[in-house]
Amino acid sequence: MTPKLIAIGLVAGFFSALFGVGGGIVLVPLLLLVVGLDGRSASATSLAAIGITALAGTVLYGFEGHVDVGHAALVGLPAAAGAVTGTVIQQRVSVRTLALGFSALLVVIAGWLMLS
C-alpha cells in the first residue's frame, strides 16, 4: 500500500504546485479507486494531506516572492468558514446536485480564463 500512496502523493504534489490548487482533485478519485476508501474518508484524508502539500508549495513559492498574504487572507479566511459548513452538510446530504452545479460553474470560469 505504501508505495502506491507515495506515487499518488508525488503526482498530487506536482499538480498542486503547478496549478496552485490543493491536489484534492487528484487525491480524492485515486483514494476512491486505487486505495478503496469510501467517499467521506477519501475527502477527509485528502484534506489532511493537502495541508502538508499546500504548506510545502507556499514555502517554495514564498522563496520566489510570489505569495500575496493580504489576498490569501481575503479569500482564505471566508473559505475556512465555508469548509466547516461544507463538511457539516456533507455528513447529511447527497452532493449530487451540488456537484453538477459546481461542474457548470467551472466550465464558465474555464471559458473566461481561455478568452481573457
Next chain:
Amino acid sequence: MSATTVVLAVLLGLAAGLLAGFFGVGGGILFVPTLVALGLSQIEAEATSLLAILPTVAAGTWQQRHYGNVRWRTALVLGVASIAGAAAGVQIATELPEDVLRRLFALLLLGVAAQLAWRSRRAAPYPSKP
C-alpha cells in the same frame, strides 16, 4: 479595491470553502480565478492560493476529525511524498510563460468539471445516511 470587489472575493472564498468541505479539495480551483480577477498574475494567484488553502483545509480537517473520517497515516504518507512533487511543480510553473500557465489552468478546470459530473453520476460515492 472597491467594496464590491471585497464582497465578491469574500463570497467566492466562502464558495471555495464549501467546495472544499463537500469534495475534499482545497478550494484552489476557485481561489486562483478569483485572485486573477482581483488583478494578480497567474503565478502570483497560484502561489497565493496555496497559502489561502491552509486555513481552509485546517478547518475542514478539524471538522472531519470529529466524524472519524480522517485516515491519519495515509494522509501523512501522501503529504510527505507530495513535497517532492510540489518542488517539481513550482519549478515548472515559474519557468512557463504566463499565458501558457493560464490556459493549462483553464484546461484543468474543464477536467475537474468533468470529474465532478462523473462523480455525481456514480452510484453512491457519498451515501446520504440521515
